[in-house]
Amino acid sequence: MLAEIAAANAAFQVIKGALSNGKELYDVADQATKFFDSKSAIAKKANKSGSGDELQCFMQLEKIKEQEVWLKEYMIYAGRADMHSDWLQFQSECKRKRENDERTRIRHRAANIALFWSALLWGTGVLVVVPLGMYIAFQFFDIIN
Helix, strand or coil: CHHHHHHHHHHHHHHHHHHHCCCCHHHHHHHHHHHHHHHHHHHHHHHCCCCCCHHHHHHHHHHHHHHHHHHHHHHHHCCCCCHHHHHHHHHHHHHHHHHHHHHHHHHHHHHHHHHHHHHHHHHHHHHHHHHHHHHHHHHHCCCCC
């Protein structure tokens, strides 16, 4: 939890410093991605019941909202005309990428579990069928009396 908070605060400070020094938002895209990934992780933990960190998460999300307001005002008044709408589009792309990565991770995990069970079942089948086949063959060729 503290790692996500520290990452969000550090990323915002880098973004704010860079924008204040005349850089564009695309110059700090990596930090913006870290900022919103951290925000997403904090929001997930805040929505998770029973974690015990709900109040801390809520307060951090409020701080992040204030930071987003600062970014919005900066983009509207000091940035180019469509910067805020581009920023919102960037946020939605980051969210879409996180959701896609999560779906991919779940699919890979399901495939690995299916592969494990398939190997286990085939292995068990071989352990049963081979001795049974040998017994029948020995009976057929009258090796065992």
